[in-house]
Amino acid sequence: MSESPLDLVIVGAGFSGLAMAIRARQAGFDRFLVLEKAAGIGGTWRENTYPGAACDVPSQLYSLSFAPKSDWTRLFAPQPEIKTYLEGLVAEHGLAPFLRLKTRVVRAVFDATAGLWRVETDGGTISARVLVGAMGALHHPALPRLPGLERFSGTAFHSAAWDHSCDLRGKRVGVIGTGASAVQFVPEIVGRAAHLTQFQRSAPWILPRGDRPTGHGLRRLMRVTPLRRLYRASLFWRREVAALLGFTRVSTVTALAEAGARRHLAASIADPALRRKLTPDYRLGCKRVLLSDEYYPALARPNVSLVTAPIREVLPHGLVTADGAEHPLDVLIFATGFSPGGSVLRTEVIGRGGVSLLQAWKDGADAFRGVSVAGFPNFFLLLGPNTGLGHNSVLLMVEAQVAHVLDALQRLRDHPGGMLEVRPEAQARFRGEVDARMRDSIWMRGGCGSWYLDRSGRNRTLWPGPVGDYVRGTERIRAEDYNLFDPQRPANTMQRPAEASDAD
Numbered sequence: 001m002s003e004s005p006l007d008l009v010i011v012g013a014g015f016s017g018l019a020m021a022i023r024a025r026q027a028g029f030d031r032f033l034v035l036e037k038a039a040g041i042g043g044t045w046r047e048n049t050y051p052g053a054a055c056d057v058p059s060q061l062y063s064l065s066f067a068p069k070s071d072w073t074r075l076f077a078p079q080p081e082i083k084t085y086l087e088g089l090v091a092e093h094g095l096a097p098f099l100r101l102k103t104r105v106v107r108a109v110f111d112a113t114a115g116l117w118r119v120e121t122d123g124g125t126i127s128a129r130v131l132v133g134a135m136g137a138l139h140h141p142a143l144p145r146l147p148g149l150e151r152f153s154g155t156a157f158h159s160a161a162w163d164h165s166c167d168l169r170g171k172r173v174g175v176i177g178t179g180a181s182a183v184q185f186v187p188e189i190v191g192r193a194a195h196l197t198q199f200q201r202s203a204p205w206i207l208p209r210g211d212r213p214t215g216h217g218l219r220r221l222m223r224v225t226p227l228r229r230l231y232r233a234s235l236f237w238r239r240e241v242a243a244l245l246g247f248t249r250v251s252t253v254t255a256l257a258e259a260g261a262r263r264h265l266a267a268s269i270a271d272p273a274l275r276r277k278l279t280p281d282y283r284l285g286c287k288r289v290l291l292s293d294e295y296y297p298a299l300a301r302p303n304v305s306l307v308t309a310p311i312r313e314v315l316p317h318g319l320v321t322a323d324g325a326e327h328p329l330d331v332l333i334f335a336t337g338f339s340p341g342g343s344v345l346r347t348e349v350i351g352r353g354g355v356s357l358l359q360a361w362k363d364g365a366d367a368f369r370g371v372s373v374a375g376f377p378n379f380f381l382l383l384g385p386n387t388g389l390g391h392n393s394v395l396l397m398v399e400a401q402v403a404h405v406l407d408a409l410q411r412l413r414d415h416p417g418g419m420l421e422v423r424p425e426a427q428a429r430f431r432g433e434v435d436a437r438m439r440d441s442i443w444m445r446g447g448c449g450s451w452y453l454d455r456s457g458r459n460r461t462l463w464p465g466p467v468g469d470y471v472r473g474t475e476r477i478r479a480e481d482y483n484l485f486d487p488q489r490p491a492n493t494m495q496r497p498a499e500a501s502d503a504d
């Protein structure tokens with residue numbers, strides 16, 4: 001481990017951490033490390049290896065704008081291809097020397113006297129001026145608390161930790177959960193299982209996916225930069241406009257989309273009773289809208305049962321539902337998503353005055369533009385609170401956040417020993433903006449409870465406005481939002497960054 005302080009430590013080598021590393025290198029920083037607890041890079045795309053795993057935003061948009069790839073094999077690339085893309089970025093941008101794999105950050109403490117973050121890992125302590133948390137929002141599998149689960153004698157696993165040694169052929173398989181992962185893997189495994197029981201708490205809205213291989217013609221066109229940009233922009237705007245009209249408030253667009261989704265359901269499910277069970281009882285967009293052409297046909301197969309009664313308990317050989325019915329099972333697969341909040345809540349981050357992030361967030365996760373937190377100088381989050389997207393590529397958000405951090409790094413380079421800290425009033429202003437935009441949104445008015453909402457019913461997960469607004473307001477650090485403390489010029493303590501640069 002490095003002895004002398006680094007300019008930057010990035011925690012996590014998923015899409016966000018790697019994007020940060022590439023941009024830092026391109027801006028001339030070479031005294032930084034990316035710390036990753038796993039043995040490989042890729043985060044989400046290293047872990048989610050379940051059958052059928054793929055992105056649900058077209059790959060030309062779900063990839064980094066500054067690292068384009070013309071030859072995605074499908075409209076929605078499968079997991080191995082996305083992982084290979086990320087590994088390619090490491091090679092192409094010479095990131096290997098900056099990576100420390102199998103290095104878990106357990107605690108990070110801000111040393112205000114030295115103006116440094118002391119980053120404690122399971123392999124020693126590293127000091128750095130700037131700390132970036134790119135630890136993933138959807139990283140820790142959420143398991144439901146089911147009475148008797150420990151008694152289950154079959155094989156049980158979560159979709160994000162797929163047990164590839166478990167042969168599903170001829171088995172009675174139970175799937176708990178009907179989210180984005182389930183709709184991808186159920187069609188893949190249904191043909192192998194003797195019987196598949198899908199346990200559903202609430203029916204998801206599902207729209208057609210239209211996945212297809214990318215033909216040679218399109219791949220050739222994608223090599224032409226202006227055409228690729230145009231295509232990417234068209235993918236972006238289609239999603240952006242639909243979301244703005246349908247999600248930021250309940251509107252006729254919502255009703256039109258619902259009608260389309262009902263037609264999609266009716267086209268695959270002939271049985272009216274099954275169709276009724278699969279019809280959501282809340283407005284489209286309130287929970288994540290799913291894309292699939294295969295999930296409904298999979299459920300219509302004769303070896304599948306859809307169970308909507310709540311699960312009461314787990315027995316050694318199956319499940320019992322609240323209606324008293326027993327469902328014998330050999331394999332239980334949890335498609336129950338992830339604990340909201342992500343890894344940053346599991347890593348002790350201690351800012352100025354010994355206050356931990358958990359203490360600062362006792363009433364809920366809160367960060368200025370999802371990136372910086374008052375009391376935590378020179379600390380930045382990627383994909384922090386309220387920067388998730390239900391409808392578009394989150395990498396657009398990541399890129400804006402990376403630009404924000406880069407701006408901070410460049411300003412700090414001009415102020416040795418300096419500390420940048422978001423003003424509490426800027427953080428409060430951003431929270432107010434989020435809450436105001438959220439008020440009439442589908443997530444609050446759509447008649448559902450979802451993992452987007454915290455215990456108090458506040459949405460701390462999604463950005464509730466146009467992606468363009470977020471990007472424009474985030475890419476640069478603005479004078480009125482941050483304080484800069486420069487120990488070389490203590491008289492100017494708490495001067496604003498723009499004023500500081502003006503003074504140079």
Ligand SMILES: Cc1cc2nc3c(=O)[nH]c(=O)nc-3n(C[C@H](O)[C@H](O)[C@H](O)COP(=O)(O)OP(=O)(O)OC[C@H]3O[C@@H](n4cnc5c(N)ncnc54)[C@H](O)[C@@H]3O)c2cc1C
Nearest residue numbers: 012014015016037043044055056057105135136343393394
């Ligand atoms: C199955 C699935 C499909 C998805 N599809 C899409 C999609 O189509 N479009 C979209 O926009 N988004 C999608 N997402 C969201 C996806 O998570 C993000 O797009 C993106 O991959 C997140 O990247 P990340 O680097 O922020 O986090 P992650 O990929 O989760 O990476 C975080 C990394 O940090 C490491 N880490 C965590 N804690 C520590 C620690 N204490 N010390 C060291 N290392 C640590 C982890 O091991 C991990 O490698 C999907 C998510 C899932 C689960």
